[in-house]
Amino acid sequence: MKLSGLVRADSIVTIGTEGVVGETFVAVQPGSARAPRAAALATIPSKEPAELSELLTRGNQLLSDADRMLKETGGRLNGALSAVATVVSNV
Numbered sequence: 001m002k003l004s005g006l007v008r009a010d011s012i013v014t015i016g017t018e019g020v021v022g023e024t025f026v027a028v029q030p031g032s033a034r035a036p037r038a039a040a041l042a043t044i045p046s047k048e049p050a051e052l053s054e055l056l057t058r059g060n061q062l063l064s065d066a067d068r069m070l071k072e073t074g075g076r077l078n079g080a081l082s083a084v085a086t087v088v089s090n091v
Helices: 052-090
Strands: 012-017 024-029
Touching: none
Parallel strands: none
Antiparallel strands: 012 024
């Protein structure tokens, strides 16, 4: 096989899905070039697949954090701009 050299002893296997309700497939990360080739019928490590609901929860939390930080920064920026405007008008 042309691709048999890509599967190395340090390759990692995960089960993926195509879209929200798509088919499942086995995804193999090739591993490093310095690792030996995986022997025929070898067992290589696997990684738990990411759950869509978990990713959405993390994304919502990131958006909430970003929104909070922008609101805090916006308030501080408005105060700084007011102070600059006062200084400029006094000059």
